[in-house]
Amino acid sequence: MSADEKKLLKVGIISDIQALPSRHEWGMNNFKNALSLFSEKGADLLVNAGDIAEGGDPETYALYWKLIEEHFPNGSLEHISCEGNHDCSGAPFHEAFARVCRGLRRECINPEHRLIGGYDFITFATFDRMHYAPEELPALEREIEKAVARDPEKPVFVITHFPPANTVAGSHDSAGSEGLFDVFKKFPQVVSLSGHTHYPLADERCIWQGEFTAVQTSTLAYGCMSEDKLFNTVNGILPFAREVTEAIYMELYADRAELHRYNVTDKRELGPVWQIPIPYVPAAGPHGEARSQKRQAPGFADDAEILLRFDYGYAYIIFDRCVTGDFAQYYHVEISEYDEEKKCFGVPETFRYASDFYRFECNRQDKLYFKLPGTLKGGTLCRFRVYGVESFGKRGAPLEMEFRLWKNYKFKDAAGVYPQE
Secondary structure, X not given: OOHHHOXXXXXXXXXXXXXXXXXXXXXXHHHHHHHHHHHHHOOOEEEEOOOOEHHHOHHHHHHHHHHHHHHOHHHOOEEEEXXXXXXXXOOOHHHHHHHHHHHHOOOOOOOEEEEEOOEEEEEOOOOOOOOOOOOOHHHHHHXXXXXHHHOOOOOEEEEEXXXXXXXXXXXXXXXXXXXXXXXXXXXOOEEEEEXXXXXXXXXXXXXXXXXXXXXXOOOOOOOEOXXXXXXXXXXXEOOOHHHOOEEEEEEEOOOEEXXXXXXXXXXXXXOOOEEEEOOOOHHHOOXXXXXXXXXXXXXXXXXXOEEEXXXXXXXXXXXXXXXXXXXXXXXXXXXXXXXXXXXXXXXXXXXXXEOOOOOOHHHOOOEEEEEOOOOOOOOOEEEEEEEEEOOOOOEOOOEEEEEEOOOOOOOOOOOOOOOOO
């Protein structure tokens, strides 16, 4: 094996277990599955971007360490973690942060800066559980400067629970920190690892490159997609959200970092490997804005079907999934009513539905079905168009049908109701 191909460090990356102190609890079960995967890979280090224990429960941290020791006996796994808002709930921050640090077996310092396997890892906490105040940020900047002075070419891994603003999926709303972005943009060496947003890792927007690199680490608890106002989500939580049990396994080489995305329940790799060149040159970053131009709009098979189904007050649209191009992250549905006077279809109502791309492989079906809104009127002739849309917004040709709705049917409002309900 050449020097360039030698794995210098193998890292398991997780966040948002949000667990209770029981092996039978969902988050802890998924954490165990992640540890099993990382053990098979021979990981040297576990990085956790926070939200380990609901309410900072000490018993949960004790079980967390017990599971680590079962999979990596004799202290064979290095560990670094930051706090999350779930860890710090229920107490003033300084008290809660001290409790979390005890649970994580680390010094009660902020930021924490460690050299592990020849690479700098820095964790940074926020004192108001959401945004990083201007007076807190200089301390983080000083630690990054020390890391860059030590080795100006190697990546500097900065672990925060909340993401830098307007970078990865989920960072474009109140969860994103402008303060972190303003610090990180000064250092192309920074690789930001953040949690909190719970986005499925197959979404290619979970890695971002501009002035620096940002990576969203997904969740071992439940999945969200909050930015797109999807009709089949409730408060941003996906239907069948508990099937988003995801983690990253990273291998560091002399000239690159390779990030592998996994669903730890399926032990299934999600999409192509993300590569970060070392040293990172922003103008040549493979995960910058230009990558969206290479994406292919999702398309339906020539013989794809589209159907309508009425059940107990609800109407469902049923259709064959997209099979060509990049995967459909969501489906855009247009419903137009026919105007009898003007003899044409009117301006459509539009709805977006998250697809099932994030679900366990055994639960993904060839036909998708979605509840339609309760604004439909019995007896109306409607035109339905369905478009598959990939992560960056490209959409292909639609499936289309015309259907006169059942005249005496009384439609229920499906807003805020998961499909499985």
